[in-house]
Amino acid sequence: MLFKVEMTVNIPSSLPAAQAEEIKAKEKAYSQQLQREGKWLHIWRVVGQYANVSLFDVKDNQELHEILTGLPLFPYMEISVQPLCQHPSSIYVEKQ
Numbered sequence: 001m002l003f004k005v006e007m008t009v010n011i012p013s014s015l016p017a018a019q020a021e022e023i024k025a026k027e028k029a030y031s032q033q034l035q036r037e038g039k040w041l042h043i044w045r046v047v048g049q050y051a052n053v054s055l056f057d058v059k060d061n062q063e064l065h066e067i068l069t070g071l072p073l074f075p076y077m078e079i080s081v082q083p084l085c086q087h088p089s090s091i092y093v094e095k096q
């Protein structure tokens with residue numbers, strides 16, 4: 001199942017900088033592992049914001065939920081999820 005996910009990060013200024021950097025490094029490793037596994041298809045920075053737009057290809061809602069709640073930055077994120085399906089004009093065949 002394909003999902004568009006928007007993540008906006010809001011790290012409180014009260015969090016010590018070293019701790020924030022440690023969480024960001026864990027976040028990078030976590031997301032890159034999921035990219036290598038083919039579950040996190042794309043990640044783009046939203047221009048001018050500490051936010052990203054990502055595409056996920058996962059088995060079901062439960063798997064996406066587990067991935068998102070496992071993000072090291074999850075406690076500092078606002079997340080919105082939109083399920084996607086084939087557009088009738090698309091020339092690409094999506095795997096089922």
Ligand SMILES: O=C(O)CC1=CCC(=O)O1
Nearest residue numbers: 009027028031050051052
């Ligand atoms: O910087 C972000 O947009 C938050 C984030 C999600 C995965 C990652 O590596 O960083």
